[in-house]
Amino acid sequence: MAYELFYWPTIQGRGEFVRLALEEAGAGYVDVARERGGMDRLMKLLKEGAHPSFAPPFLKAGALTIGQTANILLFLGQHHGLAPLDEANGLWTHQLQLTIADLVAEVHDSHHPVSTSRYYEDQKPEAKRRAASFVKERIPKYLGYFERVLGKREWLVGERLTYADLSLFQVVEGLRYAFPRAMGTMAKDYPGLANLRDRVAARPRIAAYLESPRRLPFSEEGIFRHYPELDRS
Amino acid sequence: MAYELFYWPTIQGRGEFVRLALEEAGAGYVDVARERGGMDRLMKLLKEGAHPSFAPPFLKAGALTIGQTANILLFLGQHHGLAPLDEANGLWTHQLQLTIADLVAEVHDSHHPVSTSRYYEDQKPEAKRRAASFVKERIPKYLGYFERVLGKREWLVGERLTYADLSLFQVVEGLRYAFPRAMGTMAKDYPGLANLRDRVAARPRIAAYLESPRRLPFSEEGIFRHYPELDRS
Numbered sequence: 001m002a003y004e005l006f007y008w009p010t011i012q013g014r015g016e017f018v019r020l021a022l023e024e025a026g027a028g029y030v031d032v033a034r035e036r037g038g039m040d041r042l043m044k045l046l047k048e049g050a051h052p053s054f055a056p057p058f059l060k061a062g063a064l065t066i067g068q069t070a071n072i073l074l075f076l077g078q079h080h081g082l083a084p085l086d087e088a089n090g091l092w093t094h095q096l097q098l099t100i101a102d103l104v105a106e107v108h109d110s111h112h113p114v115s116t117s118r119y120y121e122d123q124k125p126e127a128k129r130r131a132a133s134f135v136k137e138r139i140p141k142y143l144g145y146f147e148r149v150l151g152k153r154e155w156l157v158g159e160r161l162t163y164a165d166l167s168l169f170q171v172v173e174g175l176r177y178a179f180p181r182a183m184g185t186m187a188k189d190y191p192g193l194a195n196l197r198d199r200v201a202a203r204p205r206i207a208a209y210l211e212s213p214r215r216l217p218f219s220e221e222g223i224f225r226h227y228p229e230l231d232r233s
Numbered sequence: 234m235a236y237e238l239f240y241w242p243t244i245q246g247r248g249e250f251v252r253l254a255l256e257e258a259g260a261g262y263v264d265v266a267r268e269r270g271g272m273d274r275l276m277k278l279l280k281e282g283a284h285p286s287f288a289p290p291f292l293k294a295g296a297l298t299i300g301q302t303a304n305i306l307l308f309l310g311q312h313h314g315l316a317p318l319d320e321a322n323g324l325w326t327h328q329l330q331l332t333i334a335d336l337v338a339e340v341h342d343s344h345h346p347v348s349t350s351r352y353y354e355d356q357k358p359e360a361k362r363r364a365a366s367f368v369k370e371r372i373p374k375y376l377g378y379f380e381r382v383l384g385k386r387e388w389l390v391g392e393r394l395t396y397a398d399l400s401l402f403q404v405v406e407g408l409r410y411a412f413p414r415a416m417g418t419m420a421k422d423y424p425g426l427a428n429l430r431d432r433v434a435a436r437p438r439i440a441a442y443l444e445s446p447r448r449l450p451f452s453e454e455g456i457f458r459h460y461p462e463l464d465r466s
Binding site for chain 2: 053064068091092102109117118129
């Protein structure tokens with residue numbers, strides 16, 4: 001049974017965290033909205049069914065429809081060996097993912113601090129203030145936390161890669177794209193995270209995915225946007 | 234075994250979602266930071282242990298230390314009958330909780346759109362723009378979604394109360410406190426949610442909790458803050 005992923009067809013966005021897990025798992029999936037007519041199905045499913053989502057991404061898995069990125073990963077982690085099956089470590093993996101989700105929301109708000117429904121250009125002064133605080137205080141706080149959690153371990157949770165590692169890879173990639181100056185000394189500041197990023201990128205299925213047309217590029221339509229005026233000066 | 238809840242001692246904040254679940258479950262717990270010396274333990278545990286949290290709340294449950302509000306509720310839901318045990322409905326309950334968490338983060342940013350580390354007074358112009366958009370667009374979008382999900386059912390997920398219902402109660406209470414003018418027509422606009430709020434408040438353990446000194450008041454230190462200039466004019 002192939003999964004059906006429903007997400008905006010032109011951006012990485014939050015859907016990318018799900019795509020990375022599906023790719024690493026070698027799970028068959030259709031990225032529905034990227035196919036002809038798929039957007040109609042996405043919009044239709046947002047309005048109906050027993051378990052409608054507030055927003056994409058959502059995943060159809062047989063009879064199940066699962067929304068919220070971290071919740072989809074909770075499901076995929078249990079079914080595809082991307083998270084430990086014991087309660088303590090399963091919860092720990094999910095806790096890390098939810099902290100990554102908080103960081104992702106803050107990345108988004110760094111360029112949209114006033115309203116999601118308005119253009120960046122309409123909230124540029126506010127974005128400059130927010131991004132300055134994000135770059136100076138929040139990036140070091142989050143990345144410092146994950147660096148400490150990683151410590152000397154191979155992966156965040158232990159000896160096996162989990163969906164949280166895949167998501168952290170995506171966050172590091174995204175922050176480097178959006179804030180190249182602020183992240184310029186990353187390898188020195190967060191050597192563990194820089195190394196983890198490289199090891200995720202080198203995994204055969206992830207490496208193949210990143211080179212395929214399935215991997216959309218970062219852009220100024222997504223969560224991680226490169227506006228030089230918001231980066232560290 | 235009594236649980237130990239670690240959260241800031243003077244506000245409801247995100248800890249309140251955990252308190253409500255513990256109270257409804259009739260679970261024994263100590264609200265550690267509200268006791269003498271408890272803040273020292275909270276700060277110490279944030280820095281050490283196998284599974285440190287990025288921020289409070291976190292819960293000690295025997296040998297487990299669990300962070301992230303929605304993750305704590307996932308755990309309590311499974312152990313105290315506050316969520317269905319089958320996969321489909323367990324995931325659905327969690328999905329609703331994560332959507333509530335997104336709303337809660339937006340409530341916080343309505344008065345802190347620039348930086349968490351600065352005072353409200355230092356970001357008042359930005360807060361006015363953000364709150365205007367929050368009140369006009371986001372509250373109706375979120376509450377409309379939950380009203381549709383609830384439909385004619387007794388509780389969000391079905392015939393039994395879940396932690397998502399308790400959290401939605403808290404959100405409705407908080408929004409009414411923070412935005413009394415915008416929420417003035419709530420009973421007409423969202424009759425199902427108004428009714429759900431009343432039925433949660435009337436549950437014996439919740440009613441006893443709300444009248445006890447354990448229930449902290451809403452205040453301008455928490456997530457839901459009443460600044461008249463941010464409410465609908």
